[in-house]
Amino acid sequence: MAKIQKVAELAGVSTATVSRTLAGKASVTPETRARVEAAAKELGYVVSATASSLASGRTRNVGIVMPFLTGWFFTRVLAGAHATLADAGYDLTVYHLDMSDATGAAERRKRLFAEVLRRKRVDAFIAVSLELTDGEIDELHALGKPVVGVGGEMKGTRTISLDDAAAMRLATQHVISLGHSVIAHIGGAPELDRDFRIGAGRRAAYEATLREAGLVVDERLVSSADFTMDGGYRAALQLLGDPSVAPTALVCASDEMAMGALLAARDLGREVPHDLSVVGIDGHTLGEFWGLTTVAQYPEDQGRLAAEALLRELDGDEVAKEHFSVPFKLVVRRSTRAPQPQR
Amino acid sequence: MAKIQKVAELAGVSTATVSRTLAGKASVTPETRARVEAAAKELGYVVSATASSLASGRTRNVGIVMPFLTGWFFTRVLAGAHATLADAGYDLTVYHLDMSDATGAAERRKRLFAEVLRRKRVDAFIAVSLELTDGEIDELHALGKPVVGVGGEMKGTRTISLDDAAAMRLATQHVISLGHSVIAHIGGAPELDRDFRIGAGRRAAYEATLREAGLVVDERLVSSADFTMDGGYRAALQLLGDPSVAPTALVCASDEMAMGALLAARDLGREVPHDLSVVGIDGHTLGEFWGLTTVAQYPEDQGRLAAEALLRELDGDEVAKEHFSVPFKLVVRRSTRAPQPQR
DNA sequence: ATGAAAGCGCTAACAT
DNA sequence: ATGTTAGCGCTTTCAT
Numbered sequence: 001m002a003k004i005q006k007v008a009e010l011a012g013v014s015t016a017t018v019s020r021t022l023a024g025k026a027s028v029t030p031e032t033r034a035r036v037e038a039a040a041k042e043l044g045y046v047v048s049a050t051a052s053s054l055a056s057g058r059t060r061n062v063g064i065v066m067p068f069l070t071g072w073f074f075t076r077v078l079a080g081a082h083a084t085l086a087d088a089g090y091d092l093t094v095y096h097l098d099m100s101d102a103t104g105a106a107e108r109r110k111r112l113f114a115e116v117l118r119r120k121r122v123d124a125f126i127a128v129s130l131e132l133t134d135g136e137i138d139e140l141h142a143l144g145k146p147v148v149g150v151g152g153e154m155k156g157t158r159t160i161s162l163d164d165a166a167a168m169r170l171a172t173q174h175v176i177s178l179g180h181s182v183i184a185h186i187g188g189a190p191e192l193d194r195d196f197r198i199g200a201g202r203r204a205a206y207e208a209t210l211r212e213a214g215l216v217v218d219e220r221l222v223s224s225a226d227f228t229m230d231g232g233y234r235a236a237l238q239l240l241g242d243p244s245v246a247p248t249a250l251v252c253a254s255d256e257m258a259m260g261a262l263l264a265a266r267d268l269g270r271e272v273p274h275d276l277s278v279v280g281i282d283g284h285t286l287g288e289f290w291g292l293t294t295v296a297q298y299p300e301d302q303g304r305l306a307a308e309a310l311l312r313e314l315d316g317d318e319v320a321k322e323h324f325s326v327p328f329k330l331v332v333r334r335s336t337r338a339p340q341p342q343r
Numbered sequence: 344m345a346k347i348q349k350v351a352e353l354a355g356v357s358t359a360t361v362s363r364t365l366a367g368k369a370s371v372t373p374e375t376r377a378r379v380e381a382a383a384k385e386l387g388y389v390v391s392a393t394a395s396s397l398a399s400g401r402t403r404n405v406g407i408v409m410p411f412l413t414g415w416f417f418t419r420v421l422a423g424a425h426a427t428l429a430d431a432g433y434d435l436t437v438y439h440l441d442m443s444d445a446t447g448a449a450e451r452r453k454r455l456f457a458e459v460l461r462r463k464r465v466d467a468f469i470a471v472s473l474e475l476t477d478g479e480i481d482e483l484h485a486l487g488k489p490v491v492g493v494g495g496e497m498k499g500t501r502t503i504s505l506d507d508a509a510a511m512r513l514a515t516q517h518v519i520s521l522g523h524s525v526i527a528h529i530g531g532a533p534e535l536d537r538d539f540r541i542g543a544g545r546r547a548a549y550e551a552t553l554r555e556a557g558l559v560v561d562e563r564l565v566s567s568a569d570f571t572m573d574g575g576y577r578a579a580l581q582l583l584g585d586p587s588v589a590p591t592a593l594v595c596a597s598d599e600m601a602m603g604a605l606l607a608a609r610d611l612g613r614e615v616p617h618d619l620s621v622v623g624i625d626g627h628t629l630g631e632f633w634g635l636t637t638v639a640q641y642p643e644d645q646g647r648l649a650a651e652a653l654l655r656e657l658d659g660d661e662v663a664k665e666h667f668s669v670p671f672k673l674v675v676r677r678s679t680r681a682p683q684p685q686r
Numbered sequence: 687a688t689g690a691a692a693g694c695g696c697t698a699a700c701a702t
Numbered sequence: 703a704t705g706t707t708a709g710c711g712c713t714t715t716c717a718t
Binding site: 001046047048049050051053054059061069070071072075076078079082083086091092093094095096108114115116118119120121229230233260266286288289 | 344389390391392393394396397402404412413414415418419421422425426429434435436437438439451457458459461462463464572573576603609629631632
Binding site: 356357358359360363370371372375394396397398399400 | 705710
């Protein structure tokens with residue numbers, strides 16, 4: 001492994017000049033630059049990240065802290081952030097904030113803040129859908145490094161996320177505008193609300209939108225699940241099986257639950273969209289396959305935006321510590337249409 | 344940010360002793376250890392990863408190189424590796440080996456090997472389902488760091504993966520033992536074989552198993568797709584729609600394709616398992632929901648095993664540079680049963 | 687524009 | 703068992 005000294009000798013300059021050249025600093029003559037680059041190339045020299053970090057105080061590495069390492073939303077945020085960072089020459093180190101109640105989860109969580117995140121391995125953090133205590137938020141900020149959140153707001157932190165209420169409002173208005181008036185809802189169960197109180201926010205928006213349209217909110221039309229397909233299936237079975245109500249439309253707080261609902265409808269002999277319109281939120285990859293109408297959000301873009309904000313802040317730009325609402329879009333497919341005369 | 348010197352002063356020892364103590368070295372008296380730990384705690388001292396790395400030559404960080412950052416298999420391998428590494432006090436840095444043909448993919452790929460992986464940010468690598476050229480494998484080994492592969496073999500490298508042939512054999516034998524004799528197959532399309540030639544291997548095993556059982560291999564019973572649900576759906580539509588063949592069982596090279604096939608069967612009015620038995624490979628999380636019989640593999644465990652092997656090698660243990668086949672298991676659910684007299 | 691040299695904060699011989 | 707000290711490989715003033 002060639003070191004900077006070798007390159008300097010071969011190029012006939014000092015190590016300082018090599019350092020400047022490879023760091024892309026301006027104050028190097030084109031001729032010197034060429035010689036240095038040639039020498040570096042010939043020796044196959046690549047700067048040592050550790051030595052550079054120690055000397056400069058910058059690691060060129062970003063940490064991403066996530067409550068789940070799998071899952072549609074999380075993996076896409078990761079991919080988006082990675083793409084942007086990689087293009088900027090940054091690496092991405094993953095930290096799992098264990099929010100389960102598995103053995104040792106609480107201790108692992110404490111250690112993450114007390115030790116792991118403090119070892120100066122990264123220049124900045126991306127926090128994805130983290131439900132942190134005030135103490136933890138303070139610990140995060142006490143690291144003295146830029147932090148940007150994705151998915152859900154965090155006080156004192158720049159955050160980037162979907163406006164849940166607006167998205168749900170759009171989904172609900174869509175079926176209302178189609179002429180539906182008996183509209184059911186599958187939301188996130190509060191106790192299973194891993195995803196940042198998203199369930200509660202979306203449900204409230206559903207109810208508010210109905211009221212604004214002069215429709216009544218009926219408890220029997222509302223159910224909740226855990227954001228999974230399986231959960232959506234069960235909840236829909238309950239909702240659609242109840243003979244005392246007859247919804248013609250179903251608004252789900254996530255696409256995965258909506259897909260489960262699609263299956264439940266089939267199993268109950270209800271044809272979508274003839275007998276029932278279904279709309280979800282997310283823009284899940286599989287939605288196309290299911291012909292699911294949805295309010296799409298773009299988690300990959302959210303990851304990108306977070307990384308860009310971080311990069312700007314690391315470049316010394318002031319970044320507003322406020323919330324930024326990401327774009328979302330109604331994608332109409334085959335699962336929704338105007339209510340049909342029943343057969 | 345307290346440094347080691349402060350801790351040494353507070354504890355009344357040298358920095359060397361502080362270093363030894365916090366590194367968990369044996370040669371420290373319990374009393375000294377206690378004093379040092381108390382001092383470190385009081386000052387909120389955590390070693391600087393960069394300084395420690397530069398001085399010791401060890402980063403306590405592992406790199407994981409993956410062709411996809413999303414996807415059922417990949418994210419689980421990541422999660423498993425992360426869990427094991429985190430418990431050992433290691434961090435995990437993610438590198439995306441872009442194998443797509445998007446703009447700049449080829450160049451990004453070249454740079455990954457030429458620069459990114461060479462900056463000494465990690466002590467070792469986990470390579471997940473990587474189809475590398477011989478040159479790239481050499482570049483990887485030239486880094487002089489332990490490498491272990493997951494999913495697919497890599498010459499000269501310790502690898503951990505499913506025995507695709509054995510898994511497919513088991514799936515096929517399962518339906519044969521149930522009494523099926525007209526057995527269709529949806530494999531991975533060779534040109535879409537992102538997953539390490541898995542498609543070809545599994546298909547060959549399907550055919551061999553049929554022959555061993557004295558059954559004929561019929562081209563018309565074989566189709567292929569891209570390992571997705573959508574692809575499985577389309578392929579199954581073709582297979583089941585062809586009036587010249589009448590398979591009573593369908594063996595798929597992945598669970599996602601099998602789920603697509605389940606939907607296709609429904610749409611064609613074929614009841615599973617009465618009219619058609621379906622079995623997949625993977626043990627996908629959604630399989631339970633679909634009642635899908637499958638040969639389950641455990642990618643999270645594979646990630647764990649890879650990390651453990653790496654950790655052992657970093658501890659100086661010799662690790663055999665050979666292939667290790669991971670366990671798999673037939674999980675029988677509602678999608679398979681003996682062929683029924685047709686209605 | 688370039689060079690000399692002083693660290694960055696820690697670890698690991700080596701010495702005791 | 704503990705202390706002394708020389709680096710680890712760079713970056714960055716400060717000179718020139």
